Amino acid sequence: RAGQRAPLDVVCEISYVMVKPDGVQRGLVGEIIGRFERKGFKLKALQMRKCTREIAEEHYKDLKEKPFFKDLVDYILSGPVVAMVWEGNGVVASARKLIGATNPLNAEPGTIRGDLAIQTGRNVVHGSDSPDNGERETGLWFQGDATVEWSQTIQPWLTE
Numbered sequence: 440r441a442g443q444r445a446p447l448d449v450v451c452e453i454s455y456v457m458v459k460p461d462g463v464q465r466g467l468v469g470e471i472i473g474r475f476e477r478k479g480f481k482l483k484a485l486q487m488r489k490c491t492r493e494i495a496e497e498h499y500k501d502l503k504e505k506p507f508f509k510d511l512v513d514y515i516l517s518g519p520v521v522a523m524v525w526e527g528n529g530v531v532a533s534a535r536k537l538i539g540a541t542n543p544l545n546a547e548p549g550t551i552r553g554d555l556a557i558q559t560g561r562n563v564v565h566g567s568d569s570p571d572n573g574e575r576e577t578g579l580w581f582q583g584d585a586t587v588e589w590s591q592t593i594q595p596w597l598t599e
Protein backbone atom coordinates (compact mmCIF):
# COMPACT_ATOMS: atom_id res chain seq x y z
CA ARG A 440 0.00 0.00 0.00
CA ALA A 441 1.40 3.30 -1.11
CA GLY A 442 2.65 5.54 1.68
CA GLN A 443 2.54 2.82 4.32
CA ARG A 444 5.45 0.86 5.64
CA ALA A 445 5.34 -2.48 7.31
CA PRO A 446 5.28 -2.08 11.11
CA LEU A 447 8.47 -4.07 11.49
CA ASP A 448 10.50 -2.44 8.79
CA VAL A 449 13.58 -4.59 8.49
CA VAL A 450 16.74 -2.53 8.79
CA CYS A 451 19.65 -3.77 6.80
CA GLU A 452 21.58 -0.68 5.82
CA ILE A 453 24.90 0.08 7.47
CA SER A 454 27.49 2.80 7.03
CA TYR A 455 31.16 2.55 7.92
CA VAL A 456 32.12 5.80 9.63
CA MET A 457 35.63 6.62 10.79
CA VAL A 458 37.15 9.46 12.77
CA LYS A 459 40.40 10.07 10.92
CA PRO A 460 43.73 10.68 12.73
CA ASP A 461 43.28 14.48 12.75
CA GLY A 462 39.87 14.10 14.42
CA VAL A 463 41.40 11.86 17.09
CA GLN A 464 44.37 14.19 17.69
CA ARG A 465 42.11 17.23 17.87
CA GLY A 466 39.89 15.65 20.51
CA LEU A 467 36.82 15.48 18.27
CA VAL A 468 35.95 11.81 18.80
CA GLY A 469 33.12 12.46 21.27
CA GLU A 470 31.77 15.35 19.22
CA ILE A 471 31.63 13.22 16.06
CA ILE A 472 30.20 10.09 17.67
CA GLY A 473 27.66 12.28 19.48
CA ARG A 474 26.23 13.63 16.26
CA PHE A 475 25.41 10.13 14.98
CA GLU A 476 24.18 9.03 18.38
CA ARG A 477 21.87 12.04 18.78
CA LYS A 478 20.49 11.55 15.28
CA GLY A 479 19.23 8.16 16.48
CA PHE A 480 21.20 5.68 14.43
CA LYS A 481 22.24 2.43 16.05
CA LEU A 482 25.91 1.85 16.84
CA LYS A 483 26.92 -1.65 15.73
CA ALA A 484 30.69 -1.54 16.21
CA LEU A 485 33.31 0.80 17.64
CA GLN A 486 37.06 0.39 17.81
CA MET A 487 40.07 2.64 18.18
CA ARG A 488 42.94 1.26 16.17
CA LYS A 489 46.06 1.89 14.14
CA CYS A 490 45.47 0.57 10.67
CA THR A 491 47.85 -1.10 8.27
CA ARG A 492 48.89 0.21 4.87
CA GLU A 493 47.12 -2.80 3.31
CA ILE A 494 43.78 -1.89 4.88
CA ALA A 495 44.14 1.82 4.12
CA GLU A 496 44.98 1.10 0.47
CA GLU A 497 42.11 -1.38 0.15
CA HIS A 498 39.70 1.05 1.81
CA TYR A 499 40.55 3.78 -0.71
CA LYS A 500 41.24 1.47 -3.69
CA ASP A 501 38.87 3.44 -5.97
CA LEU A 502 41.20 6.44 -5.59
CA LYS A 503 44.41 4.52 -6.40
CA GLU A 504 45.05 6.48 -9.60
CA LYS A 505 44.59 9.89 -7.97
CA PRO A 506 47.69 12.07 -7.49
CA PHE A 507 46.88 12.47 -3.79
CA PHE A 508 46.54 8.72 -3.13
CA LYS A 509 49.89 8.28 -1.33
CA ASP A 510 49.34 11.38 0.81
CA LEU A 511 45.84 10.13 1.62
CA VAL A 512 47.10 6.73 2.76
CA ASP A 513 49.92 8.36 4.78
CA TYR A 514 47.31 10.63 6.41
CA ILE A 515 45.15 7.66 7.41
CA LEU A 516 48.26 5.92 8.79
CA SER A 517 49.48 9.01 10.66
CA GLY A 518 47.80 8.05 13.94
CA PRO A 519 45.00 6.01 15.44
CA VAL A 520 41.53 6.16 13.94
CA VAL A 521 38.15 5.43 15.50
CA ALA A 522 36.28 2.93 13.34
CA MET A 523 32.49 2.63 13.65
CA VAL A 524 29.51 0.96 12.05
CA TRP A 525 26.13 2.69 12.23
CA GLU A 526 22.84 1.09 11.20
CA GLY A 527 19.48 2.49 10.15
CA ASN A 528 17.21 3.00 7.20
CA GLY A 529 18.86 5.56 4.97
CA VAL A 530 21.95 5.73 7.18
CA VAL A 531 24.42 5.92 4.29
CA ALA A 532 22.97 9.05 2.67
CA SER A 533 22.12 10.59 6.02
CA ALA A 534 25.66 10.09 7.34
CA ARG A 535 27.02 11.78 4.22
CA LYS A 536 24.75 14.76 4.94
CA LEU A 537 25.82 14.88 8.59
CA ILE A 538 29.46 14.74 7.47
CA GLY A 539 29.20 17.37 4.71
CA ALA A 540 31.11 18.00 1.49
CA THR A 541 34.57 16.51 0.94
CA ASN A 542 36.15 19.98 0.87
CA PRO A 543 35.30 21.48 4.27
CA LEU A 544 35.27 24.97 2.78
CA ASN A 545 32.28 23.84 0.70
CA ALA A 546 30.60 21.97 3.56
CA GLU A 547 27.51 23.61 5.03
CA PRO A 548 27.62 24.96 8.56
CA GLY A 549 25.94 22.40 10.80
CA THR A 550 27.79 19.52 9.16
CA ILE A 551 30.82 17.93 10.82
CA ARG A 552 33.26 19.13 8.17
CA GLY A 553 31.47 22.47 7.84
CA ASP A 554 31.78 23.12 11.55
CA LEU A 555 35.10 21.47 12.39
CA ALA A 556 37.49 21.41 9.41
CA ILE A 557 39.04 23.66 6.76
CA GLN A 558 40.95 21.44 4.30
CA THR A 559 40.15 18.39 2.14
CA GLY A 560 43.35 16.68 3.25
CA ARG A 561 42.34 17.09 6.94
CA ASN A 562 38.60 16.58 6.84
CA VAL A 563 38.34 14.63 10.11
CA VAL A 564 35.83 11.93 9.19
CA HIS A 565 34.90 9.27 6.63
CA GLY A 566 31.48 7.90 5.70
CA SER A 567 30.63 5.21 3.15
CA ASP A 568 29.29 6.54 -0.16
CA SER A 569 26.85 3.67 -0.93
CA PRO A 570 25.17 0.80 0.93
CA ASP A 571 27.40 -1.64 -0.97
CA ASN A 572 30.49 0.23 0.23
CA GLY A 573 29.00 0.30 3.75
CA GLU A 574 29.05 -3.50 3.66
CA ARG A 575 32.44 -3.71 1.96
CA GLU A 576 34.17 -1.29 4.33
CA THR A 577 32.58 -2.88 7.40
CA GLY A 578 33.88 -6.26 6.24
CA LEU A 579 37.33 -4.78 5.73
CA TRP A 580 37.66 -2.99 9.10
CA PHE A 581 35.63 -5.35 11.27
CA GLN A 582 36.57 -8.76 9.98
CA GLY A 583 34.43 -11.67 11.12
CA ASP A 584 32.62 -11.23 14.36
CA ALA A 585 33.04 -7.67 15.45
CA THR A 586 29.62 -6.07 14.89
CA VAL A 587 27.14 -6.36 17.75
CA GLU A 588 23.48 -7.37 17.43
CA TRP A 589 21.34 -5.56 19.98
CA SER A 590 17.88 -4.03 20.15
CA GLN A 591 17.64 -0.33 20.70
CA THR A 592 14.87 0.07 23.26
CA ILE A 593 14.11 3.66 22.22
CA GLN A 594 13.38 2.49 18.65
CA PRO A 595 9.58 3.16 18.90
CA TRP A 596 10.43 6.77 19.75
CA LEU A 597 12.60 7.10 16.66
CA THR A 598 10.62 5.32 13.94
CA GLU A 599 6.88 4.58 13.66
Ligand code: GDP
Nearest residue numbers: 502507510511540541559560561562565566568
Ligand atom coordinates in the same frame (compact mmCIF):
# COMPACT_ATOMS: atom_id res chain seq x y z
P1 GDP B 1 34.76 11.62 0.74
O1 GDP B 1 33.93 10.44 0.33
O2 GDP B 1 33.94 12.87 0.95
O3 GDP B 1 35.64 11.35 1.93
O4 GDP B 1 35.73 11.98 -0.50
P2 GDP B 1 36.45 11.04 -1.58
O5 GDP B 1 35.96 9.64 -1.50
O6 GDP B 1 36.38 11.74 -2.88
O7 GDP B 1 37.97 11.09 -1.11
C1 GDP B 1 38.37 10.35 0.01
C2 GDP B 1 39.28 11.21 0.84
O8 GDP B 1 40.44 11.51 0.10
C3 GDP B 1 38.72 12.58 1.24
O9 GDP B 1 37.88 12.54 2.36
C4 GDP B 1 39.99 13.34 1.52
O10 GDP B 1 40.53 13.01 2.81
C5 GDP B 1 40.93 12.78 0.47
N1 GDP B 1 40.93 13.62 -0.74
C6 GDP B 1 39.99 13.70 -1.70
N2 GDP B 1 40.33 14.59 -2.65
C7 GDP B 1 41.54 15.08 -2.28
C8 GDP B 1 42.43 16.05 -2.83
O11 GDP B 1 42.17 16.64 -3.89
N3 GDP B 1 43.57 16.29 -2.13
C9 GDP B 1 43.87 15.66 -0.96
N4 GDP B 1 45.03 15.94 -0.34
N5 GDP B 1 43.07 14.74 -0.41
C10 GDP B 1 41.93 14.47 -1.05
Ligand code: MG
Nearest residue numbers: 565566567568
Ligand atom coordinates in the same frame (compact mmCIF):
# COMPACT_ATOMS: atom_id res chain seq x y z
MG1 MG C 1 34.49 8.61 -0.48
